[in-house]
Amino acid sequence: MLTNLQEIIERVKKGDQAAFRKIVEEYRQQAFSMAFRITCDEEEARDVVQESFIKVWQKIGTYDMTQKFSTWLYKIVANSAIDRMRQIKRHNLVNLEKVINTIDQINLENTQMEVENKETARLIRWLAEGLPEKQQMVFILRDLQGVDSSEVQQILNMSETKVKSNLYHARISIREKLLKTLK
Amino acid sequence: MKCSNVRKEIDRWIYQYEPETGAEIHRHITSCKACARYLEETRLAAGKIAGLRRMEPILENPEGLTEDIMKAIREDSTEIRHNITEKSGRLPGIIILRRLLAAASVCFFLVFGYEEYIMVDKISRLEKQNAAISQSPQYQSALNLKMAIGILASDPGLLNRNKELKTKKINLMSLFRAALYADMAGITPDALQLLKSSGYGENNLPFKSLLKHFDSTHHTK
Numbered sequence: 144m145l146t147n148l149q150e151i152i153e154r155v156k157k158g159d160q161a162a163f164r165k166i167v168e169e170y171r172q173q174a175f176s177m178a179f180r181i182t183c184d185e186e187e188a189r190d191v192v193q194e195s196f197i198k199v200w201q202k203i204g205t206y207d208m209t210q211k212f213s214t215w216l217y218k219i220v221a222n223s224a225i226d227r228m229r230q231i232k233r234h235n236l237v238n239l240e241k242v243i244n245t246i247d248q249i250n251l252e253n254t255q256m257e258v259e260n261k262e263t264a265r266l267i268r269w270l271a272e273g274l275p276e277k278q279q280m281v282f283i284l285r286d287l288q289g290v291d292s293s294e295v296q297q298i299l300n301m302s303e304t305k306v307k308s309n310l311y312h313a314r315i316s317i318r319e320k321l322l323k324t325l326k
Numbered sequence: 327m328k329c330s331n332v333r334k335e336i337d338r339w340i341y342q343y344e345p346e347t348g349a350e351i352h353r354h355i356t357s358c359k360a361c362a363r364y365l366e367e368t369r370l371a372a373g374k375i376a377g378l379r380r381m382e383p384i385l386e387n388p389e390g391l392t393e394d395i396m397k398a399i400r401e402d403s404t405e406i407r408h409n410i411t412e413k414s415g416r417l418p419g420i421i422i423l424r425r426l427l428a429a430a431s432v433c434f435f436l437v438f439g440y441e442e443y444i445m446v447d448k449i450s451r452l453e454k455q456n457a458a459i460s461q462s463p464q465y466q467s468a469l470n471l472k473m474a475i476g477i478l479a480s481d482p483g484l485l486n487r488n489k490e491l492k493t494k495k496i497n498l499m500s501l502f503r504a505a506l507y508a509d510m511a512g513i514t515p516d517a518l519q520l521l522k523s524s525g526y527g528e529n530n531l532p533f534k535s536l537l538k539h540f541d542s543t544h545h546t547k
Contacts, residue, residue: 167392179383196395249377263381318371
């Protein structure tokens with residue numbers, strides 16, 4: 144966690160590349176997680192992260208210092224990832240047997256789950272499949288990425304009511320899907 | 327308490343990860359098998375989602391990604407810096423002023439440059455015309471006549487005589503003009519005759535000098 148983030152951002156605004164590197168190192172993992180959970184593809188997620196940080200460098204002058212930096216960054220990442228997600232045309236169906244195996248491995252006691260990206264992607268894809276795009280995004284950001292509700296509103300340009308309503312419907316659908324599989 | 331309200335509360339507890347509170351809801355769950363099952367299933371589903379949240383995607387070779395990003399911004403640095411300055415709105419006053427000055431300069435050169443061109447062109451044409459005129463014999467004759475008119479006009483005798491001329495309905499200036507045209511047409515003797523016929527006296531010195539001048543001009547031609 145960067146303690147002097149404001150100072151670093153001021154330096155980036157002046158074109159300091161070393162300061163920018165610190166930002167990249169601090170936020171690359173979080174940015175990748177978000178991009179990966181949206182695109183469900185490792186390579187696409189890396190591209191999204193790279194593209195997003197270049198946008199950050201180019202647009203840092205427009206960043207309002209009163210806003211939370213991570214929210215501003217995640218908005219850029221989410222938008223890039225959503226664009227990519229729309230472009231990706233998936234023809235192959237998710238292997239349900241493998242999904243069930245992964246779900247079975249998940250339990251509340253296991254706090255440090257070492258799962259390959261491929262399996263995680265498969266599971267997210269299966270869960271989010273069939274949901275409207277807004278529900279997918281709210282679910283991924285709120286329940287998987289752990290972004291708090293007010294940030295989700297800002298990232299997706301949605302009202303509090305819309306976020307709540309989309310999340311409620313997404314959870315209902317996912318709950319039904321999970322229960323059907325686990326029975 | 328209604329089952330639908332109880333289930334909303336269950337969702338709030340489970341998904342918001344808040345501690346379970348409310349004795350009334352607890353009592354309802356103990357007495358309602360459907361709601362108890364709903365609680366159990368929701369816990370199971372939420373547990374799986376929480377587990378999925380813990381499955382943090384692994385970023386392979388993070389340093390490589392950082393280097394790729396840094397390389398990209400370095401390669402395009404000049405262009406990017408230009409964009410940052412323009413798009414960020416940093417120093418907007420200077421940027422706007424610079425653009426206004428550029429626009430004003432273009433307008434200035436368009437308007438005044440064109441005016442200057444027109445003026446220079448006119449002057450150049452006039453100079454050419456003047457040069458052409460000054461070299462012509464007619465121009466010299468016209469100058470001489472102008473001088474003669476000046477001499478006659480300054481003569482008080484002529485002014486007195488002018489009254490007589492007027493009574494004879496002869497306009498001296500018309501005669502001079504006629505003489506000028508005649509001179510320009512190369513018929514100076516006639517012009518002289520015309521002037522002589524105006525009746526202007528031989529004793530008038532300016533007139534005599536004028537006649538002499540016309541004579542000399544005619545003979546030099």
